[in-house]
Amino acid sequence: MTGLLLLPAVILLVMAVVVGARWPRLWLGFTLAGAGAALGAALTVFPSGGGWEWQSKFLLGGETVHLRLDGVSAVFMALAAVVGGAGAVYARGYWPDHGHPATAPRGRVWWSALVLSMLLVLTVSNGLHFLMAWEAFAISGYFLLTLDPRKPAVRAAGWLYLATSHAGTVCLFAFFTLLAARTGGWDLGPLRADASCAPLFWLALAGFGMKAGFFPLHIWLPSAHANAPSHVSAIMSGVAIKMGVYGIVRFSGWLPVPPAAGWVVIGLGALSALLGIAFALAQNDFKRLLAYCSVENIGIILIGLGAALLGREHGDAGWGRLALAGALLHVWNHGAFKTLLFFGAGSVLHATGTREMSRLGGLWRRMPWTAGLFALGSVAVAGLPPLNGFVSELLIYLGLFDAVAGRQASAWAAMPAVIVLAMSGALALAAFAKAGAIIFLGAARTKPAAAAHECDGWMRGPMLALAGICLVLGLAPVLLWPALASAAAAWHPAWAGAMSPEPLATLGWVNLGLAATLAAAGSWLWRKVRANNLRRAPTWDCGYGVPSAKMQYTSGSFAGLAAGWFGWVLRPVRTLRRVRGHFPAHALRLERVPETVLERVVFPAGGYVMEVSTAVRRLQHGRLSAYILYVVAGLAALGVLVFMESLP
Amino acid sequence: MINSNLNLLIGLAMGLNLLALGTSRLPALIRAMSAQGVILGVMPILMGHELDWQVVLVALATVAGKGLLIPSLLRRAMRTAQIDRELDPQIGFVASMLLGAGGTIAALALTHQLPLLPEHSGSLLVPGALATVLTGFILLIGRTKAISQVCGYLILENGIYLFGLLLIKAMPLLVEAGVLLDLTVGVFIIGIIVDRIQRAFDSLDTRKLTTLHE
């Protein structure tokens, strides 16, 4: 059954790649159908829990094709299918042919290629084929990202993405080759017994982590997600980085891991969660804010995964399973609400043409749908009940608290993680209160903001669908239980067997009740207010005569207080011109938050390498006699080497 | 007896090396080179063993090639370029001579470490070859005029030929085919190139040939 759905999915997506450049409608149809088929295939895996496997005699690159789809990969495939479909529809409104005659066709082709390659990454079960699919995925991501390569910023971001992604791929080269050298073949599969493979986990963590973009490997992420077209940012943030998570989950499940793995992963997760959201809070570019928020959420996922590893380390503790379920559920939730938020950001960008929050404001009047949906996404991403963000965070919390209650060594990892999780939650609330408020509320700060327009149906439809998903996942999370259970079983067979969905079930009812009460109370108050008549008046500014849009809090001033506490890592660059004289003519306060890791660590290191390169290149100065001298030098060097060798 | 004659000639060739290193005048350089060629040419005949046609062929070809043909080519190139001095070389003349002398001593020292066949034990063939090769390299590296570099290359070839004399009895093909092909074609083409460079850059100073670089 699974195979019967997977095959058409692949075929349809291939056809979408073929027709994409020419026939947009046909492409949309194929892509949606393919995504639907993939989603169906993923769903068929969950109830059985067994997973699906298919081995053929057909050789590709000297290896037999071996496909497999189990609980773990199905979770990610379902996400990829949903976002892939939604983004395809959204792109039709956001990046239309008449707007971008040159790049829209290319965008369609690469989009389908990206979705297809992600499906392949999730299904192939052979090292060589995995690398093929992985690289295809990375490169199609690059071409999607640089759809508009005439902008220097886009080119720079694209190159950074490509370079870091290849650095990760090189780690994966080493990982898979070592694996092949250890096991004698490229075929992948559970090898939980073979302890000699444990050290390989570090390579996998580095290689996949580069894609997952946890701190400090996130260097490529902000600029890439900010400069890409918004539907691309959405799938990159919602799904692509999850592929890195998939790699870590997959191979930490299949291979034994070193004892320190759980500690390192949970530590990296905590670091990414806290610093990611701190950076997000300090951003002025709302797409960068969303990008950094992705770093935070990857951190949350890693906290869950690390707890799961610790739980497996300490004799299959049940809390490990809870944490794993929470992590996987958060993969789903983050995919849903982050895609929604990037779509919202996209329609704002589409309507106003700027990514600077401080140039926006009061957009809710012109674009109420976007404002409402963005607000809903913000509630979800801040992890507030009754939406889905809270559900997964609660599962992770439960796992961590049980780890603490277990009073084993792992408690010392769990307790800081809990505190970090809570703090990052509060920071996320601040960050998204800021984003929503500065973009959509108050008065318009510039003309383009005042002249904004609501997005069209092609863009609104997917946003509504994703908002619906967020709502459903929040109100009835128990629907996902079979998926999580089968994934946990696929990750660690000892965790198969029935485990009560009790937390999710109760939480679902509570959320439902909460939502109902909220709706009731809200409408009641609204009616009450209408009853005793409602009057409009200018904002009361404590007696100040002429309140103007300039007096509103900007994104910088909003973040100032909390970001100040993280100045040690944010290192904001301020340019300040103070107010002078009795009738000050002009005052200025610019604040830019640099990419700390990139600008303080990576660029200097790269600078050293480039200096070496320049020094070496000076040797190729074109003077023939020196070239012959090099030949003689080579001769002498090899002679010395051989002489040393031949010494007894 | 024979070995001593041979060694005398080899010593002469080594002396010519130092002369080539020391002179700043191109005609002198070319003369030294061609003289060395002639000496090398007659060597196989003096090597004692009965004269079969191959050895004679090698000898004649060498004398003709290294002694007459190439020098005349180079003189022609020199005339067309109207240069007859090597000015400000990369490695000064005295320094080159010292280097060459040092190299010669080093070659002699090195030869004692190497296992030689009894019939070659006493001869200067190996050290002479090494010293000549070294001289060739010094000229190639140290001089800037294309013509002097060609001479350097040819002296390098002489060194290799000198070494080849060790094998001329056992494996003549290697020696003669190698040397002949190398010399004739190589120098012929280098001649052409020198000519063309002369026309393209109206100079034979290879320091002008640095438009291609990083």
Place this chain on the structure above:
Amino acid sequence: MKSLLLILVPLVAAALAALWPWSRTRPWLLPAVGLIHTLLSFWLFCDPPAVAPGAWFAFDPLARAVLPVVSLLFLVCAWYGVSYLRIRSERPNRVFIAALLAVLGLLSAGHQARHLGLLWIFTEAVTLAAVPLLHFNGTPRAFEATWKYLLVGGTGIALSLLGSLCLGYASLHGGGDGNLTFVALIAQGAGLSRPWVLIAWVLLLVGYGTKMGLAPMHTWKPEAYGEAAGIVGAILAGGVTSVAFTAILRVRAVVAAAGEGATADHTLLAIGLFSMLVAALFLLGTRDFKRMLAYSSVEHMGILTLGASLGRAGVAAALFHVWTNGLTKGTLFLSAGNIRRAAGSASMDDVRGMNVITPRSAAIFVTGMFAVTACPPFGPFFSELKVLRAALETGHAAAAVMFLGCLLLAFFGLTRVVFGIVDGRPRPAAKVGGRRFSETAGVLLPPLVLLGLSLWLGLFLPRVLSDAWLAAVAQLYPTP
């Protein structure tokens, strides 16, 4: 007999080309000869002739493992050459074509030579025959490139002759009868005099390494490839270097037979990694996309040498890489030639937005770039992964790390240059520069075909090929 035809046909055709009076039809000799040569070599590939042990010339397993790709590459380049020479109709093509055909014939001879002296002679001959190809353009820059190629290459050749003489003396010292076929030398084995063998090894490695373009003897490469036409670069990088590589492999077998295999492998490993490192550092900074290809070629020569130092598996992987690298480099050189011709310059500083001016060539160039930087599913990915696996399985962890690091740096450099010239707004200068270059099928299909071949080698490597490589390995490692 057929194996001699492989040599004679091109040489005769070269003479014919030199005499052929009509320069308009002369180019057609290239694909014709290329086709015959390819057919011959694949015929020989499919039923290899029995090799007489003492033969000086033979289509032996090593030749069988490498020669077909050379003739294949030549065929496609010849096909490209027809349209290229039509574009360059202002230049006389008599010498060019004759030299090209002579190079092919001498290459086939060099690949089949089983005699130390002959091998050297033909390598030398190829070097000389390639000279007219280099100054085809007749510009001062071309002359300078040729001069450097000739003098550096000549030095290398001289050193390899000295090395051959030393090896001969080693055999003589060991009581050899002056028979310099590799078989005889290997048979002499431990009888060879060790010091002379080692001296010979160093000299030959440096000499043939100069021909291959291993650092630090690579200096002629960027100059020559940067000034030569794309087709010449493709044949030099894909064909001529492979002769030098097989020569090193054959000599290494002798040295190993003399009991110095470990030393030889260490030197190969050292110089291979050094070449990769130097090439990677150059690639990081170079601003000229044809010189970039030269450095990339240096890097891949390093990979070949590294593979050759890693025992049987490594040598098999290296032979695989000879194929994949040759074909992929061909793609790059030909498409780069198109771009160069359309843009009127090869420097990043004045070439931009080529995906607007020559969209198809740019697409092929980018794809080829990904292919050559070991991105799956193209051939180089598989061959380099095999090299890596050989390194890891023989316990050269540090070498593997350095290998991957150099690949990464090279990727940085290549992507920087390639996307620098492909993306962005096209410079108006490029448009007005000379008469507009039109992307005809004649200049697009050949690189595309080579790319397809590289892809095919990656995805559907036929069993018979890998067997051929294993047979060559068996020839190079006679004692199991």
Place this chain on the structure above:
Amino acid sequence: MKSLLDLILRLDCWLLLAPLLPGIINKVKAWVAGRRGPPVLQLYYDLARLWKKSVVMSTLASPAFVILPAVTWVALLGAAMLLPLGPLGAGLSFRGDALLMLYLLALGRFATAWAAMETGSAFEGMGTVREVSYAVLAEAAMIAAVLSLSVQSGSLSLATMLTPSLGASAVLLAAGLFIVLLAENCRVPFDDPNTHLELTMIHEAMVLDHSGPPLAAILHGASMKLLLFAVLLVQAVLPMQHLQPLAAAGLLAGGVLGVTVAVGLVESLLARFAFRRVPLLLTAAFLLCLFALLVAWKGGVP
């Protein structure tokens, strides 16, 4: 039937008793200052009056401006309903309800903040910033408190969590939670609810533009929040599970009263801190809760 009655009783406690606390605090302050002060039931009158008033709404604000106070109110009520009331026990108890309570408080904060930003007023922006920023530290302190409670009780639902053992950890916890209470409810020394220097205000600044029923909801919600923290604090440190129901109820009521009076005393004896010192105080609260956690950990399994 029983549960329904229980529910009604619980609702009455929260809804009706909450507005008493601000009155008591004001009374205490007046008493310390030697004034008569407003009647204890003042807030009830205000609420009733506000409920009947018409609403003035900023021209910049969206309809959400009047709906969000209801959201806040519901969130706070929900959080309150999760909290066990001495003998009554918890209304709805499940693993992790403590976290739900924290996140419901956060939801209320988000709604208030959003509503405040609706008006585009600089003052309300300022209040919002301070609220959401200080919440980060308060949240850390709260979670540390919850952690220590769960460590010493080995459970994660409020009903069984709030079984404190008298001792060092209880004292530390009490101090920490009291500071958090002051911060979260915007009392002196963090904030001064009844000054009219807007620059000194957090919560008051956020609700400047509200009027009529929404303002009523906000004020009532605020009083509920105060009561909630008081109840949590009392139950977190006073062991009452093995008392008679009536005694427990009395103890609880007394405790809450004590906390309220303490707040009043603090307000009348302390001056408001400079804002830059607020984070220090909150960090101190966090550290207190953290020490409580470590003490509880040392305490071993109960």
